[in-house]
Amino acid sequence: MRPDTPLPRPPKFELPPEFPGAAWYGEEELAAARRVILNRSPFRYYGPAFGGEVAAFEREFARFLASPHGGPWPEETDLRVTAVNSGTGALEVALDALGVGCGDEVIVQGFMWIASISAIIRNRAIPVLADSDDTLNLDPEALRAKITPRTKVIMPVPMLGGCARIGRIMEVVREVNAERAAAGLPPVRVLEDCAQSLGAHARGVPGSTAPAAPDGVHRVGTFGDIGIFSLQINKNITAGEGGMVVTRDPDLARRVEALHNVGYAKDAVPAQNWYGDDPLGWGQGRRMTELQGALARVQLGRADTILAAMRASHDRIEAHVRGLGLAPRGRADAENPGDTGYYCCFRLPDTDADDAARVARGRAAAALLNEWGLRAWFMHDFEVHVYYNIQPLVEKWPMNNGCPWECPRNAFHTLHGYARGTLPRLDDGLVSTVGINIPSCLTPEQEQSIMDVLTYLRGTLGE
Ligand SMILES: Cc1ncc(COP(=O)(O)O)c(C=O)c1O
Numbered sequence: 001m002r003p004d005t006p007l008p009r010p011p012k013f014e015l016p017p018e019f020p021g022a023a024w025y026g027e028e029e030l031a032a033a034r035r036v037i038l039n040r041s042p043f044r045y046y047g048p049a050f051g052g053e054v055a056a057f058e059r060e061f062a063r064f065l066a067s068p069h070g071g072p073w074p075e076e077t078d079l080r081v082t083a084v085n086s087g088t089g090a091l092e093v094a095l096d097a098l099g100v101g102c103g104d105e106v107i108v109q110g111f112m113w114i115a116s117i118s119a120i121i122r123n124r125a126i127p128v129l130a131d132s133d134d135t136l137n138l139d140p141e142a143l144r145a146k147i148t149p150r151t152k153v154i155m156p157v158p159m160l161g162g163c164a165r166i167g168r169i170m171e172v173v174r175e176v177n178a179e180r181a182a183a184g185l186p187p188v189r190v191l192e193d194c195a196q197s198l199g200a201h202a203r204g205v206p207g208s209t210a211p212a213a214p215d216g217v218h219r220v221g222t223f224g225d226i227g228i229f230s231l232q233i234n235k236n237i238t239a240g241e242g243g244m245v246v247t248r249d250p251d252l253a254r255r256v257e258a259l260h261n262v263g264y265a266k267d268a269v270p271a272q273n274w275y276g277d278d279p280l281g282w283g284q285g286r287r288m289t290e291l292q293g294a295l296a297r298v299q300l301g302r303a304d305t306i307l308a309a310m311r312a313s314h315d316r317i318e319a320h321v322r323g324l325g326l327a328p329r330g331r332a333d334a335e336n337p338g339d340t341g342y343y344c345c346f347r348l349p350d351t352d353a354d355d356a357a358r359v360a361r362g363r364a365a366a367a368l369l370n371e372w373g374l375r376a377w378f379m380h381d382f383e384v385h386v387y388y389n390i391q392p393l394v395e396k397w398p399m400n401n402g403c404p405w406e407c408p409r410n411a412f413h414t415l416h417g418y419a420r421g422t423l424p425r426l427d428d429g430l431v432s433t434v435g436i437n438i439p440s441c442l443t444p445e446q447e448q449s450i451m452d453v454l455t456y457l458r459g460t461l462g463e
Contacts, residue, residue, distance in 0.1 A: 007459045010452040013445075015373050020306050020342070020440040021231075021238035021299050028301075032294035042290045044083075045266065054083050054293030060300055061244055065219045065227075069201060069337040070304045079222060080253035082245045083288040083296070084260050087195040087230025090243035091119035093286055094226045095153065097245075097255040098189050100125045103409035104152035109138040109164075110387035110423040111379070111430065112157040116193050117393055124404045125152065126413045129387055132426040134330030136345070136379070136433070137164035139425065140172050147176055150412065151188045158197040158220050159385070160435065161236075161310075161342030163332040166192070166223045167204020177209045190224030195243075197221075198229050198236045199307045200340045203333045212248055217333075221246050226256070231292065236306055236340060236440075237299035239292040260286040307340055310440040313447055314341030317438065320451040321346045324458040329433065345379070345435035349461055358431045365434045365457060372453045375437040379430040386430060388420035 017023055032053075041047025044054040058081040063073035065081075084090045100106060104125040108116055109132055120127045130146045133139035138156040147154075154173060156164045170190065177187040190208045194200070197220050206213045206223040213222070221227025229235075231242030245256045258265040263283030288296075318328045321344065329345035331338060348365060351358065362378035369376035384390050391397075396405045396413070404410045420427060436450070 005459075007456050010372065010449065010456055012372060013449040015375075015446060015450075016439045016441050018375050018437045018439055019233050019238065020236045020310060021302075022233055023439065023441055024299070024302050024306060028298045029295050032298045033291055036290045036294045039290075044287050044290055044293065047290070051290060051294070053290045053297060054288045057288075057293040057297045057300070058083050058244075060297060062246070064300055064303065065222050065246060067219075068217070069199075070308065078248045079246055080248070080250065082253065082256045082260055083293060084243040084245060084286040085288055085292075086241050086286075087193075087228060087232060087235075087243040088115040088119065089260070089284070089286040090195075090228035090230070090245045091115055091191075091193060092122055093256055093259045093284060094191050094228055094245050095119055095123040095125070096259050096281070096284075097252055098153055098191060098226065100152050102404065102407045103150065105148060105150040105412075106153045106155055107138075107143065107146050107151060108155040109157055109159075110426045111136050111159055111382075111385060112155075112193065112387075113195065114384035114390055114393075115195075116155060116157050117387070117390060120155075121393075121399065121404055124399075124407060124410075126404055126410050126416060127393070127418075128416055129418065129422055131423045132429060133165065134429070135162055135164055135332050136329055136426065136429050137162065137332070138169060140165050140168040142425070143169060144172055144176065147188060149185055153189050153191050154224075155191045155193055156224075157193040157195075158200060160345065161197050161200060161340030162329060162345070163197065163200050163202040163220055163339055165332045166202045166220060167333075170204055170206060170208065170223050173208045174210070181209075189226070192221050192224045192227040194221040194227050195230035195232075195235065196342065197340055199303050201333070201337050206248075222248075225249060226252060231296055231299075236310075236342065237296065237303050239295040239299065242288055242292045242296055243286075255280055259283045306440045307337070309442075310438055311337060311339075311341035313440075313442045314339075314344055314438045316447055317344050317436075317450060317454070318346075321454060324455060325349075326458065329435070341438055343435045344438055345433050347429075347432045348434060349463060350432075351462065355431065361461075362431060362434060365461070368457055368460065369434070369436060369453060372449075374450060374453060377435055379433040379435060382430070387418055387422070388427075390418070393418045 066077035258280035
């Protein structure tokens with residue numbers, strides 16, 4: 001609980017870097033990069049001594065996603081992976097493959113990363129915000145009311161390693177799709193933006209129209225029609241940059257493969273005539289390099305070790321936060337392994353104070369934690385992870401030709417706004433919540449030091 005007497009200021013201490021994957025870089029990553037360089041074959045489809053690193057990573061990532069935490073990777077899986085050059089690229093290609101364009105709505109949560117929104121805009125569709133629950137992710141119950149005949153895709157974004165109630169979201173989507181089928185409407189599709197949550201598990205039944213896998217615990221990114229991931233340096237495993245697009249649907253997989261490679265799928269045509277025939281659309285240049293692929297393979301082998309360490313530290317620190325009488329961010333699935341533990345978010349005590357006072361309090365709490373280098377964020381100020389902090393969204397900035405706002409097929413955009421106040425439940429969560437990063441290689445002493453700073457913070461807060 002809150003300490004009764006003012007506490008002495010804890011001493012300063014050192015923390016390891018926050019970048020989980022990069023913190024584990026070592027000889028194996030060096031050997032992998034060396035292999036590609038000595039082969040002089042950094043391109044994913046061919047080269048003088050071509051190593052097929054990206055293709056191998058794609059197969060291994062599919063097997064990883066089909067595996068239980070720490071368990072064996074199955075030899076066979078129906079998941080298909082296309083590696084791309086970034087998570088942003090993965091989102092743009094995925095939305096394109098799902099057929100998103102002018103006249104479409106994409107439902108997305110208001111706590112995400114700007115790329116989740118920019119990918120919708122760049123595909124010329126209109127983002128529709130839906131409110132969040134105590135996980136700060138998409139609220140399944142708020143979702144239903146946002147679905148219209150124009151809805152093409154629903155995009156949950158499990159943030160900071162914490163899952164949405166994705167099992168319930170998929171149930172809602174299947175119910176909606178049954179109604180749409182009866183009304184002669186096409187199904188809505190689900191694109192999971194799991195850039196921040198590689199390796200998290202959640203419970204439920206995957207599949208947007210019919211069950212695609214049994215009821216149970218699955219890795220996030222395998223519940224919807226497509227899941228995407230990122231290998232950028234802040235992520236659980238990293239190649240500096242990189243992304244993955246995952247689907248069970250062979251037609252979608254082929255479209256993704258083509259759209260990331262100027263419109264041509266490689267499996268369909270002879271190796272010497274790759275760009276000769278069978279185009280699938282206007283594609284992009286989003287290929288992953290062999291260097292990225294080789295690094296990613298090593299990192300993938302470390303993923304469950306990194307996750308186990310992060311989760312263990314997170315759970316101990318979260319238990320301490322709870323013991324201080326502060327409410328941690330809601331967890332979709334309290335069962336282990338669940339969330340990845342990348343961040344420990346908690347609500348400051350409830351208060352009747354006005355908005356300005358709550359903002360000042362959140363800023364002061366984060367500033368205090370950052371005096372000890374805890375890499376804390378007050379969620380309201382969490383840059384372009386928050387819808388109302390994205391100026392081009394709030395002000396509806398157009399792209400060069402005026403799209404998406406000036407497109408006649410998007411005239412309905414006037415129904416949608418993006419200013420603060422649009423999502424009351426999320427707004428309340430953001431203005432009440434502070435979070436700290438949990439590195440994946442904390443010593444017990446460092447964990448204790450973090451807890452001491454949190455105890456000190458608690459002593460400065462009201463009941
Ligand atoms: C939720 C989310 N989506 C998409 C992205 C984009 O990934 P990238 O930085 O690899 O382009 C990020 C990451 O940075 C992210 O956090």
